[in-house]
Amino acid sequence: MSVLEVSHVSKSYGSKSVIVDVNLSFEENKIYGLLGRNGAGKSTLLNIITNRTFADDGEVKIDSENVADNDSKLGLMYLMSEVDLYPNGAKLSQIIADSELMYGDFDHHLADRLVDQFGIDLSQKFGKLSTGYNSIFKLILALCLPVKFVILDEPVLGLDANHRELFYSELLDSYATNPRTFILSTHLIEEVANIISDVIILDQGRIILNQPVEDALAKTHSVVGPRQDVEQYTKGLNVVGRDNMGNIRANYVYGDLDDRPLPDTLQLSNFDLQKLFIFLTNQYEGGRPNEN
Numbered sequence: 381m382s383v384l385e386v387s388h389v390s391k392s393y394g395s396k397s398v399i400v401d402v403n404l405s406f407e408e409n410k411i412y413g414l415l416g417r418n419g420a421g422k423s424t425l426l427n428i429i430t431n432r433t434f435a436d437d438g439e440v441k442i443d444s445e446n447v448a449d450n451d452s453k454l455g456l457m458y459l460m461s462e463v464d465l466y467p468n469g470a471k472l473s474q475i476i477a478d479s480e481l482m483y484g485d486f487d488h489h490l491a492d493r494l495v496d497q498f499g500i501d502l503s504q505k506f507g508k509l510s511t512g513y514n515s516i517f518k519l520i521l522a523l524c525l526p527v528k529f530v531i532l533d534e535p536v537l538g539l540d541a542n543h544r545e546l547f548y549s550e551l552l553d554s555y556a557t558n559p560r561t562f563i564l565s566t567h568l569i570e571e572v573a574n575i576i577s578d579v580i581i582l583d584q585g586r587i588i589l590n591q592p593v594e595d596a597l598a599k600t601h602s603v604v605g606p607r608q609d610v611e612q613y614t615k616g617l618n619v620v621g622r623d624n625m626g627n628i629r630a631n632y633v634y635g636d637l638d639d640r641p642l643p644d645t646l647q648l649s650n651f652d653l654q655k656l657f658i659f660l661t662n663q664y665e666g667g668r669p670n671e672n
Contacts, residue, residue: 381408382443382456382528384429384561389438391424391585398424399435400585406529406561413576413593414565415657421585422565423461426533430459442529455483460522461533464514468507472517475506479521487524487558494520494550498543511538519547523554533565548575569654579653583661593653600656601633605646613646620659632659 384406391399398421406412416422427433429440431447431454440447447453466475480486495502498516509517515537522530536544552575555562564572579596581589589596603610607629614631621632632651642648 382561383407384457384529385441385444386425386429387439387441389425389428389435389440391421391428391433391435398585399428402438402582402585402587404580404587404590406563408528408561409559410577411555411562411575412564412578412580413569413572414563414580414582415567415569416565416582417661418567420582420661422582423533425582426459426461426531426563426565430454430457430531432459456527457529457531458483458522458525458527459531459533460518460535462515462537464506466506468505470506471502472500472504472506473502475517476502476521479525483525483527485526487526490554491520491524494523497546497550512540512543513538515539516543516547523550527560529561529563531563531565535564535566536568536571544571548572551575569657570652573653581657581660588660589656596656597650597653599635600650600652601637602630602649602651603633603646604628604630604649605643609643609645613640613643621655621662634659 386402386404389399389402390397402425414422414425424433428435429447431440431449434448442453442456445453447457470478476486476491498513498520500513500517500520506514506517515535516539519532519535522532522535536547539547548571551562564576566572573593576593579589579591579593580587603614606627607624610629610631614633617633617637618635619631620634623630623632632655634656
């Protein structure tokens with residue numbers, strides 16, 4: 381089983397720390413969501429993983445081998461991002477042929493079907509593609525190349541709602557047909573919440589959450605009721621967010637409720653991944669807990 385390991389990776393640009401002592405392990409045949417605000421360090425981290433950017437400290441390994449300047453290990457990963465690595469004058473069909481020479485077997489049957497579904501003309505030149513079709517073409521490459529780690533950095537950039545839905549459907553179908561590891565880096569959390577199996581939240585270059593989605597959501601608790609009762613019940617718990625609705629208070633707790641008996645005046649439920657992301661990334665904004 382192939383495992384991609386990130387060990388104590390840090391990266392700074394001048395005095396600004398972009399990635400701070402990140403440790404991650406990506407196991408085979410899972411779909412990971414790498415979530416973070418704009419500027420959180422997601423793209424930098426993915427570029428370090430794929431050897432496009434060099435870390436100041438730490439290392440990246442696949443199956444205990446360092447990926448740096450290791451063609452056999454780098455060939456197990458494909459990073460799709462907004463950065464264009466293909467000549468503007470190259471035809472799409474030629475880019476596919478060149479990619480097959482570089483990576484090996486290419487799933488032409490799947491590519492033909494995706495080209496037809498998305499309405500792409502392979503005789504077109506890469507530089508003539510719109511932003512949306514630029515993303516679509518690179519997504520087709522990502523799904524059809526024979527790699528073990530498919531890394532997608534903001535994959536639906538420029539795609540309309542219909543094309544985004546089509547892409548997510550095709551990703552899941554491709555994963556079911558040919559299981560491998562996907563890493564989706566995105567800020568569109570609601571759209572991927574039901575796709576990813578594991579969630580990683582990166583905030584200001586640090587990992588603040590790394591868990592299976594099911595486990596993370598099981599620790600979310602929305603406590604709603606009269607303000608005084610809510611505050612009394614959640615005293616001493618990890619309250620990550622609050623809402624006020626007139627005399628009604630909602631406190632959002634992440635973590636254990638300590639088996640506290642729930643008063644009749646309160647309602648308890650779980651909240652979703654997007655709310656959890658917002659609360660956790662807001663919690664220490666400006667260096668102190670955010671009190672609403």
